Amino acid sequence: MTSGPAISRRRLLAGGLAAGAGLAVGGLGGYGFAREGQPVDPQSGVEPFYGVHQAGIATAAQERIQFAAFDVLTARRDELQALLRSWTSAAVLMTGGQPVGNPAGDPNAPPSDTGEALGLGPARLTLTFGFGPSLFGSSGPDPFGLGPLRPAALADLPQFAHDELDPAISGGDLCVQACAEDPQVAFHAIRELARIGRGTVAVRWSQLGFGRTSSTTAAQATPRNLQGFLDGTNNVHGDDQPTMDASVWVAASDDPPWMAGGTYLVSRRIRMRIEAWDRASLADQQATIGRTKLSGAPLTGTAEHDTVDLTKVGSDGKPVIPLGAHIRLAAPATNGGIRLLRRGYSFTDGIDSQTGQLDGGLFFVCFQRDPRTGFVPVQTRLAGSDALNEYIVHVGGGLFAIPPGIAAGGYIGETLFG
């Protein structure tokens, strides 16, 4: 843990940011700026943008997320490609902790950076881009001629039992997942991308997540979700290369070739019936999940990482982990070995004016090599029998193909358009 001197915003601003566009951008490179009293390690503060895979998947999960889905407004393929090139340039700058342009250039033009993240540093920002089925003409015309390139794995999700998806917070032609240690940095990134895309795309829905509920490396402690349980104990870890290759990354031998090195993202806005949950007894809560609340141990063990024994029977002759327990139905052992990399976040959006109850829960995000053998069968099983269904409802979400990573000089999704 490095505790270098915090470079204050005041020094940053005195340091020539206003001196001109080139200087402004150049002058910020390589530093991890932070709010006073919160030094960010300049090294760990930057996540590489370029790579074989996009960042924000295997990356150690950051604390905050701002997710957005966009509708494409243009019918011109060259305009869409130009946008993806512009977004790439902006993403390179922002993930490096730099503004997307001189925020104090021509006074007669709008500032080229909106400014609210100046001085906050890169904060481990990652930006992960994806393409929804509708971009390939799944639900109407196919102006870009992408239909033939649509991956079979990007099949529309079925309607699951109990789904109450609101179209206003579901779907989208494009998605961007912005994760960072500072929510204002994540917010700024989505806002800039929306601003840059004005006229070409429009934000369809967005979601702020205030606290991560998943660890994506073995070194991160398992966080708690809003039900107060450790979540994602058996998550896939980004640094577990064999599992990532088997379950998350699209292989070069998979179809279509343009997705090699990519993956598929499923997000679900899962509202928790928090008031009902809080009235449930500890025993009920633990039977619903299949784990002990405090330690996170499976009901068949004593420590969080103890093996989940789905066969163990209690003195009453019943399975110790009940038949409807969430971890039984979600376990790889009951799903043909399927493993998902989860990257969820807690959210709250105030009070539901219809019911007077808290509108909060889990913004679930997962990545997998093929949703048809990943999220779909697991969620089909969960939607049918999960004891947790008494306490949750899926109200929104989306499915997106995440193209492979970008090489220097390339742009987001170029394997699709190239």
Add this chain to the structure above:
Amino acid sequence: MTSGPAISRRRLLAGGLAAGAGLAVGGLGGYGFAREGQPVDPQSGVEPFYGVHQAGIATAAQERIQFAAFDVLTARRDELQALLRSWTSAAVLMTGGQPVGNPAGDPNAPPSDTGEALGLGPARLTLTFGFGPSLFGSSGPDPFGLGPLRPAALADLPQFAHDELDPAISGGDLCVQACAEDPQVAFHAIRELARIGRGTVAVRWSQLGFGRTSSTTAAQATPRNLQGFLDGTNNVHGDDQPTMDASVWVAASDDPPWMAGGTYLVSRRIRMRIEAWDRASLADQQATIGRTKLSGAPLTGTAEHDTVDLTKVGSDGKPVIPLGAHIRLAAPATNGGIRLLRRGYSFTDGIDSQTGQLDGGLFFVCFQRDPRTGFVPVQTRLAGSDALNEYIVHVGGGLFAIPPGIAAGGYIGETLFG
């Protein structure tokens, strides 16, 4: 800056939290727990709950807020008092980083702590409690007989020009402001208070703020709001005792006596028309605010803290700081020396389904000795002439009397009920 070893959640949970209620609570005292990789200084991690004034006002502004307004459901004074006593006990525990009860007690009862903040530490949590005009019977019956004790300073706010307040996110009998460095700690605190109050109170509205837009000590750098400007450069600082006494704290000689040492809170949910703002030129933005965007300097100066010269005239014969500039209309010099302690936060709640535009802006909170000479005249002036009105709209908010601080053994608001 201390960089002590992070105490992992796993160690915490292994350390006897499950051993029983007494141990569980006792075992957490005095430590600043943090998520892996984010050590919290055990010293700075705790803000004292007891004091002459409530915490969360003069306290150095934390990064996150969860604010809630409650409706009182009971008509019995003893039940209301009992709730305030229960809230006091819970607030003492939570601000100390402790659960409100053993989260693993009787398995046949609901857990006495919902659990999602276990292991996150105190995170500088403060809880600030207030009473709205309606608690004193301003808008109906007065079941608690508090009408005669209503402070004159708690007069209902007037309808300001351009106000578009939604009753569903305005008002309330009680309020709680939870501020912390970790949003999950702030969220947990409000959720526990709502749970403890079930049947006696119900949450009327709540608001998450993801990034502070005010500094409340001279040592904190001025943060940027979602318009990208430094906000609150001339804010009142909590450690500036003469100004706090003159402008923020209710004096012993003020009426009514039960408010001595208290203050008054005004909150406004100010939605920003972000898309329109982002299309405005830099010159327009700077003329609207009256400051330079990058440096935060007044248009009559070169550095953020330069004096705002409202009299300076440019070569064109016009005031350098325009007549409608926000800082001119809000300046103490044009408001009879009035100063407010601001404690605002940026928020975003996704996309407005009516307009397709971003629903985000500033959750404005301010504290003052008397709103009739504080927020009301300043906001009257701003609502009438502020150039910023083109880019913002007030859509919700509330007014609350913040009773004085609590001594050990006392309870929130006891000077009112005692």
